[in-house]
Amino acid sequence: MRVALFVPCYVDQFYPSIAIATLELLEKFGCTVTYPAKQTCCGQPMANSGYEHEGDSCSKLFTENFAGFDYIVCPSGSCAHHIKHHLHTEKDKPEGEHIKKTVYELCEFLTDVLKVTSLKARFPHKVGMHQSCHGQRGMHLSQMSELTAEPFSKPGQLLDMVEGVEQIKLDRIDECCGFGGTFCVFEEAVSAKMGKDRVADHIRNGAEYITGADMSCLMHLEGILKRQNSKTKVIHIAEILNNYES
Amino acid sequence: MHSTITNHADAALDFNVDEARVNWHDKTLWFIREKRDLVSHAIPEWEQLRDYASSIKNNVLSNLSQYLKEFEANAKANGAIIHWAADAKEHNAIIHEILKKHNIDRMVKSKSMLTEECGLNEYLEANGVEVIDTDLGERIVQLAKEPPSHIVLPCIHKKKEEIGELFHQFLGTEKGASDPQYLTGVARKHLRETFLTRRAALTGVNFAIAETGEFVVSTNEGNADMGAHLADVHIASMGIEKILPKQKHLGVFLRLLARSATGQPITTYSSHFKKPQPNQELHIILVDNGRSVHLGKEDFRNSLKCIRCAACMNTCPVYRRSGGYSYHNAVAGPIGSILAPNFDMRKNKDLPFASTLCGSCSNVCPVKIDIHDQLYKWRQVLMKEGYGAPAKNASMKMMGWVLSSPKIYDISGKAARIVLKYAPFIVSNKLNPWYKQREMPAPPKESFKEWYKKNRK
Amino acid sequence: MSSRENILKEVAKNQPADRALPIIDIAVSTGLDEWIPILKQRLETLHVTIHEVADYDAIKAILKETAIPQERTVTTIEELSTVSTFIDAVKEDAHSLENVDLAIIPAHFGVAENGAMWVTDSLVQYRVLPFITQQLVIVVRRESIVYNMHQAYEKIAGTNYDFGVFIAGPSKTADIEQSLVIGAHGPKGLTLFILG
Numbered sequence: 084m085r086v087a088l089f090v091p092c093y094v095d096q097f098y099p100s101i102a103i104a105t106l107e108l109l110e111k112f113g114c115t116v117t118y119p120a121k122q123t124c125c126g127q128p129m130a131n132s133g134y135e136h137e138g139d140s141c142s143k144l145f146t147e148n149f150a151g152f153d154y155i156v157c158p159s160g161s162c163a164h165h166i167k168h169h170l171h172t173e174k175d176k177p178e179g180e181h182i183k184k185t186v187y188e189l190c191e192f193l194t195d196v197l198k199v200t201s202l203k204a205r206f207p208h209k210v211g212m213h214q215s216c217h218g219q220r221g222m223h224l225s226q227m228s229e230l231t232a233e234p235f236s237k238p239g240q241l242l243d244m245v246e247g248v249e250q251i252k253l254d255r256i257d258e259c260c261g262f263g264g265t266f267c268v269f270e271e272a273v274s275a276k277m278g279k280d281r282v283a284d285h286i287r288n289g290a291e292y293i294t295g296a297d298m299s300c301l302m303h304l305e306g307i308l309k310r311q312n313s314k315t316k317v318i319h320i321a322e323i324l325n326n327y328e329s
Numbered sequence: 330m331h332s333t334i335t336n337h338a339d340a341a342l343d344f345n346v347d348e349a350r351v352n353w354h355d356k357t358l359w360f361i362r363e364k365r366d367l368v369s370h371a372i373p374e375w376e377q378l379r380d381y382a383s384s385i386k387n388n389v390l391s392n393l394s395q396y397l398k399e400f401e402a403n404a405k406a407n408g409a410i411i412h413w414a415a416d417a418k419e420h421n422a423i424i425h426e427i428l429k430k431h432n433i434d435r436m437v438k439s440k441s442m443l444t445e446e447c448g449l450n451e452y453l454e455a456n457g458v459e460v461i462d463t464d465l466g467e468r469i470v471q472l473a474k475e476p477p478s479h480i481v482l483p484c485i486h487k488k489k490e491e492i493g494e495l496f497h498q499f500l501g502t503e504k505g506a507s508d509p510q511y512l513t514g515v516a517r518k519h520l521r522e523t524f525l526t527r528r529a530a531l532t533g534v535n536f537a538i539a540e541t542g543e544f545v546v547s548t549n550e551g552n553a554d555m556g557a558h559l560a561d562v563h564i565a566s567m568g569i570e571k572i573l574p575k576q577k578h579l580g581v582f583l584r585l586l587a588r589s590a591t592g593q594p595i596t597t598y599s600s601h602f603k604k605p606q607p608n609q610e611l612h613i614i615l616v617d618n619g620r621s622v623h624l625g626k627e628d629f630r631n632s633l634k635c636i637r638c639a640a641c642m643n644t645c646p647v648y649r650r651s652g653g654y655s656y657h658n659a660v661a662g663p664i665g666s667i668l669a670p671n672f673d674m675r676k677n678k679d680l681p682f683a684s685t686l687c688g689s690c691s692n693v694c695p696v697k698i699d700i701h702d703q704l705y706k707w708r709q710v711l712m713k714e715g716y717g718a719p720a721k722n723a724s725m726k727m728m729g730w731v732l733s734s735p736k737i738y739d740i741s742g743k744a745a746r747i748v749l750k751y752a753p754f755i756v757s758n759k760l761n762p763w764y765k766q767r768e769m770p771a772p773p774k775e776s777f778k779e780w781y782k783k784n785r786k
Numbered sequence: 787m788s789s790r791e792n793i794l795k796e797v798a799k800n801q802p803a804d805r806a807l808p809i810i811d812i813a814v815s816t817g818l819d820e821w822i823p824i825l826k827q828r829l830e831t832l833h834v835t836i837h838e839v840a841d842y843d844a845i846k847a848i849l850k851e852t853a854i855p856q857e858r859t860v861t862t863i864e865e866l867s868t869v870s871t872f873i874d875a876v877k878e879d880a881h882s883l884e885n886v887d888l889a890i891i892p893a894h895f896g897v898a899e900n901g902a903m904w905v906t907d908s909l910v911q912y913r914v915l916p917f918i919t920q921q922l923v924i925v926v927r928r929e930s931i932v933y934n935m936h937q938a939y940e941k942i943a944g945t946n947y948d949f950g951v952f953i954a955g956p957s958k959t960a961d962i963e964q965s966l967v968i969g970a971h972g973p974k975g976l977t978l979f980i981l982g
Contacts, residue, residue, distance in 0.1 A: 393801050
């Protein structure tokens with residue numbers, strides 16, 4: 084199975100350990116992983132700001148970098164969602180359509196494609212799950228609280244396989260954290276307030292760590308936690324799933 | 330109290346000065362979202378009902394001209410007088426004419442967001458007609474000389490102590506009294522006298538049935554009925570999109586409406602007005618005011634399916650923390666943000682950005698409007714049409730934040746160059762809004778790209 | 787061109803290609819014996835006082851005991867004309883009902899899922915009666931109860947009415963800080979007799 088590793092630009096720059104954990108996890112499950120070295124950004128920041136039309140070169144570059152793999156795996160629901168739904172493709176080129184069909188967020192790749200049922204991982208902590216909206220409502224990584232439907236959670240299912248993890252219950256299980264891409268600076272007041280309220284929910288319910296499938300949301304929550312000198316930390320789910328420490 | 334700021338981010342900043350009040354506002358509305366979850370989850374066929382409602386509304390929009398004619402013919406046969414208004418001005422003038430004909434200079438009005446959209450109260454008052462809003466929440470904001478901040482709960486932004494003070498000032502209640510039971514009792518007495526002495530009543534319309542020519546008005550207080558049944562003249566104002574093809578479709582919509590709006594299984598009253606009472610005139614005004622043009626926009630016509638339940642407002646994490654006035658339109662929240670740019674792109678260019686695109690709005694919408702997708706599409710349209718300033722600032726700020734690490738220069742490729750062109754505008758990190766309430770991530774010693782080169786190749 | 791023609795022309799021009807109406811098919815597998823408890827439970831949450839009675843004499847007895855010592859009571863049910871003033875037609879201005887303390891009216895049927903009672907003008911004579919009265923009493927036949935609103939509209943289909951209303955509980959408001967207050971503009975209380 085030839086898998087391309089798609090690393091979000093901010094993960095590459097600020098959180099390389101998440102990409103390393105993702106790579107190691109995929110290799111552990113027998114994937115032949117390639118990291119296309121010329122990758123940059125999926126173009127989402129521009130598209131969400133209304134400049135989708137300026138992201139054409141991003142799409143072109145992405146298509147060049149990621150053509151010809153069985154799967155593309157990304158440790159971000161948001162970036163994977165952008166590629167799946169907003170990648171601009173030229174009609175005469177089937178590569179783009181193949182990319183859209185084979186791009187996966189890491190958790191769903193593990194549960195749906197690799198059909199992982201057990202993990203050799205240990206993380207003896209109380210963990211709060213932050214459901215990032217693009218991953219949850221956009222990619223259906225978890226059931227959404229608004230719908231009248233059976234609950235499920237792909238990241239939650241994976242966390243259950245990790246020894247020692249205690250998943251805490253939140254008062255609002257899937258409220259947005261307020262990161263929202265450029266929203267975080269353009270609507271600073273509401274963005275920060277939403278983040279503070281999310282963090283408070285996790286702390287109130289005893290989380291030592293807030294985890295999730297999207298580091299962008301976690302980066303925003305981490306910024307708030309650090310400003311508050313909180314003991315609670317954020318950690319990307321890939322790092323928990325790839326953790327052996329006792 | 331009522332902010333006049335016409336930019337969402339600035340108004341939201343203003344609203345967030347009092348954090349305790351933001352918490353209160355957020356909790357009050359979240360409570361309604363929870364009630365909505367409870368009742369909708371109790372109905373196994375809930376998602377199927379949403380599918381039905383969405384399909385029925387799609388059918389309505391695709392046959393609207395025929396349904397309007399059918400409704401008109403049947404309503405006329407029932408004895409109603411039908412008027413057509415191209416815009417707000419014509420709508421207001423029609424009402425003024427009807428009142429003049431009957432020598433009426435005082436009118437009661439139950440909830441109608443359309444009349445808010447048309448600025449009817451201001452128009453009639455300027456023409457010497459007194460209008461009293463009879464929905465309790467609307468009466469409260471009317472006394473406060475404010476518009477509603479929420480389409481279902483007009484005074485949700487007001488605390489009971491503030492309402493007590495208003496009632497003390499205008500209705501002579503005891504100073505300092507703020508018990509909702511007591512205040513409601515006083516309003517009941519005050520408005521009963523009003524109902525008994527007004528000869529004209531205006532109501533909104535929740536649903537109008539093409540097949541029968543009847544229309545349905547839903548209230549909990551009974552104010553629409555008290556007004557309409559005691560008046561010589563009943564005027565019903567409706568947007569042309571309020572049509573349903575058949576009476577039986579009410580079964581679907583009345584199951585969805587109140588559950589979505591307030592978590593009630595149905596409103597206390599769902600009144601079906603078919604024929605006027607003997608010696609009463611029933612006027613129905615069909616209002617376009619931009620809707621027919623809106624109908625022609627493929628990406629955006631879907632928002633005409635809205636039944637004004639406000640579920641999207643109650644669930645919206647931004648609305649709950651920025652308040653109704655921050656949307657500077659009669660209809661606030663996510664739905665307001667996709668409706669308003671249809672009327673005026675320039676004035677409302679900020680609204681599609683007043684969202685994290687979290688998608689909760691689309692999930693609660695009983696008629697399955699793709700609200701957050703439309704917000705995304707509006708952003709694209711606004712930037713292409715050249716309304717770019719605020720968003721450009723935003724992306725500039727965002728890019729600046731990314732670029733505040735020199736590591737970004739390691740990124741190569743054409744896309745990165747687009748990113749880089751915003752870099753020179755960033756002078757100081759201190760000016761970056763990110764830092765106001767958040768820390769930056771600690772920079773790692775190497776990027777993943779660098780690590781990968783060393784460790785895997 | 788008039789606004790009517792303009793609007794219709796513009797709408798016709800801009801409306802998309804026909805989208806079909808759905809076939810509404812919500813199966814109900816339960817029956818009356820299951821629906822009555824659901825109705826009663828629903829009515830309790832709506833602050834409705836409920837009495838299950840065998841006949842009109844039972845209603846009269848309960849009314850005499852609990853509600854009748856009111857200054858002005860009216861009814862549109864002939865069987866109850868001995869305990870309340872019977873109204874069989876519109877004879878005076880509706881405003882004269884402003885001092886009605888208690889009105890007793892029948893409903894065509896009730897809906898279990900939401901506690902709503904279907905009332906039309908022929909049952910109340912004065913449309914304003916169920917709204918203007920301080921207290922409302924509704925009498926509904928047990929066998930008329932349906933489960934949901936789809937069944938309700940099947941019953942309504944083809945019937946004649948000039949005005950009809952679903953009434954679900956006494957009037958109420960929560961406009962002040964979401965605090966529920968019973969008795970907004972309409973009745974402050976609702977009593978339901980389930981007859982039969």
